[in-house]
Amino acid sequence: MSAEQNRLKAFLEYLKSMVLLALAIILFFTFGMSHNRIPSGSMISTINIGDHIIVNNLPFYYRLPKKGEIIVFHKGKELWVKRLIGYPGDEIDIREGNVYVNGERIDETSYLESEGISTPIMQPGATPIAFPMTVPDDYYFLMGDNRLGSLDCRFEEVGMIPCKDIVGKAWVKIYPFNQIGLLH
Structure with missing residues (x-):
């Protein structure tokens, strides 16, 4: 050669x-x-309007989402981002603004700005669900971190999120650059 x-x-x-x-x-x-750009304030102050995040689509191929993880899911043709609160079969209750899962108050101090703010407030065109409620089989209960401004599973218009609609885990915030880091 x-x-x-x-x-x-x-x-x-x-x-x-x-x-x-x-x-x-x-x-x-x-x-x-x-890659996703956040269009709403439902996850303020964890994720703000205009932030850019990387979504890891792999974990839920081999494991179930964990309570407290930030989940990305399909809602109609859009992708939504919320925090996982309850599994199928869990009883969810909101009393005095605090969230209870299966009778135990959950500690949300690591991601909520203040406690006692989870009672659904009336929003135009939104009807709060009745608590306590049990998450149906093959569904999850998710809520935004901005409890006073999040349209989430606390409202009939959103309802519970089917397991099949889960896309992945919100993993890393990549913009703005001064806030780059893992999402918890």
Whole structure:
């Protein structure tokens, strides 16, 4: 084989490697990760209007979402972002503005600005559900961190979220740059 043929063969091997790498990256970001811009204030102050997040679409292929995780899900044609509060079969109650799951008050101090704010308040066009309530099979109960301004599972218009509509876990905030970090 001539030197020129060796160079051509090496170049084609390099080109093949780059095409495979590009394909792997495209597949990873198509099925493994996605980028979302937040359009509403339902998760303030954890995630604000205009923030950009990376969603990890992989964890829920091999495990159930964990309570307290920030979940991305389909609601109609839109993607919504809320925090997981209750599993199928859990009894959810809101008393004196605090959330109880199966009779136990949950500690939300790590992500809520103040306690006692979870009672659904009347919003135009929104009807609060009656508590206590039990999450149906194959559904989750989710709420926004901005409890005074979030349209979520506390309202009939949203209802419970089917397990099949879960897309992934809100993983990292990437913009604004001074707030880059993991989402909890």
